[in-house]
Amino acid sequence: MLKKQKNLIKALTLDVKKDKWEKSRGFVMRDVAMPTLDEKKNPADAVSVILKIRYAGVCGSDRGIWYRNAWKDGVHDSLKREGKSMRITGHEFLGEIIEIGSMVQSLYQDTDLQNKARIEIGSLVSGDSHVTCGRCYQCRIGEQHVCINESILGITIDGIFAEYVKIPAKNLWAVDTARLRPEIAAIYDPFGNAVHATTVVDFRGQRVAVFGCGPIGLFSILLARNFGAAKVIAIDVNKNNLNMAKKLGAHEIILIPKTKKKNAWESDKSVVARIMKLTYGKGVDVALEMAGAFSSVNNAIDSARRGGQIIFFGLKDGDLTIPKFSRVIARGLTIHSIIGRQIFRTWQIAQRILNDKSNGIQDSIWNVILKKGRGTIINFKDFTPKSFEKAMNENPKIIFKING
Ligand SMILES: [Zn+2]
Ligand SMILES: [Zn+2]
Structure with missing residues (x-):
């Protein structure tokens, strides 16, 4: 008699029944079923693939779920x-395609024979x-x-912190690893956030403030310089992140002082004053808010010049106050909100920038932000909540090596 064998794989999970949102933190390594394609049972599998995950980036939104301060509704409502x-x-x-649905190649394979990066088994x-x-x-x-x-x-459907995953082929972006380090290919998605944020306005000759020097803020500094910004001012609460910002091309760095404020949303007056000084009393042409802290939102508004542009990207659950909101209108500010990436316009731009070694961006990401892999590449099989949390708090960006 054949014993029904259940293939199990390792995955990092959150179980809202066992790991109660308000009473726990972190993710739990659990055994889950190996994903399979079964087109008879599930016709959508015809347009899906099975990936063997090689590398996986840890994002600010993973941190938000780890510490239970963002995406609560997204996780709970979708599970329900x-x-x-x-x-x-x-x-x-970044994953390797090991199985492919019957419709995938006819629908999603790039027919350009010049393009060596393809959607096929082994890619x-x-x-x-x-x-x-x-x-x-x-x-x-066209606004997907x-x-x-x-x-x-990983938030409203199952994600990729797993040895194997099933994923819709229409989401895939084939990578030419002859031109791009695999660790960096794994963080295309957040790099794309920065590309999206820095392509909604013209950066040529502009004075720019980047509030929040996490990975996407740091990518944005590299991109703002690449796109011709005249002055880039980096602002953060973390000295190490500011040192990285400087290495990546920020002209000025400002450490947010630890002052006691009555309300979390109040702007940091000394930071705003410093930016005014650095811009000869005008304020910056473009302010990017990439921290998500409520005070940072008001810092960005207060630091922009009249007629300036604000780019909001940082996310945090809860309500914030924008004091005297009428000043946003009276000063003629333009507000942009950046969510995700334009699919696949942003990806195409990101690919061109990353694959062009002459601009130094790929090397800067690896050498500075990822510290050449020192302490930033975590073996998935060695995961412990304690060591992971430590690595997450000591580095702006860490990456799991899963089947690397
Ligand atoms: Zn992300
Ligand atoms: Zn839709």
């Missing part, structure tokens, strides 16, 4: 809809973390990044 309690986390990846792929519907108004007019029915890997 799916009628289950466990979510596999993670959404930034290495990254991909967008937002799974869009293709049917809603936004999708149909604001799809009304979107799911986000």
Whole structure:
């Protein structure tokens, strides 16, 4: 008699029944079922692939779930809809295609023979973390990044902190690893956030402030310089991140002082005053808010010149106050909100920038932000909550090596 064998793989998970949101933190390594393609049972598998994950980036939103200060509703509401309690986390990846649905190549293979990066068995792929519907108004007019029915890997559907995953082929972006380090290919997605943020306005000759020098703030500094910004001012609470910002080309760095404020949303007066001084009393042309702290939102507004542009990217649950909101209008500020990446316009730009070694961006990411891998590449099989949390807090960006 054949014994039914259940293939189990390792995955980093959050079980909202066992790991109660308010009473726990972190992710738990659990055994989960090996994903499979079964087109008879599930016709959508015809347009999906199975990936063997090689590397996986740890994102600010993973940190938000780890510390339970962001994405609470997204995780809980989606699990309720799916009628289950466990979510596999993670959404930034590089994986090898090991199995492919019957419709994948006819629908998603690039027919350009010059393009060596292909969607086929054995290919290495990254991909967008937002799974869009293709049917809603936004999708149909080419604005998939604001799809009304979107799911986000690792948040509202199962993610990629796992040895193997099933993923829709339409999300994949084939990678030519002859031109791009695999560790960096795994963080295409957050690099794309920075590309998206720095391509909504013209940076040529502009004075720019970047509030929040986490990975996406740091990527944005590299990109702002690459796009011709005249002065880049980096602001953060963390000295190490500011030192990185300086190495990546920020002209000025400002450490946010630890002063006691009555309200968390109040701006930091000394920081704003310093930016005013550095811009000869005008304020910056472009302020990027990439920290998510409520005070940072007001810092960005207060530091922009009249007629300036604000780019909001940082996310935090809860309510914040923007004092005297009328001044945003009276000063003629333009506000942009950046969510995700334009699929695949942003990816194409990101690829061109990363693959062009002459701009130094790929090397800067590896040498400075990823410290040439020292302490930033974590073996998935060695995961412990304590060592992971330590690595996460000591580095702006860490990456799991899963089947690398
Ligand atoms: Zn991310
Ligand atoms: Zn849609």
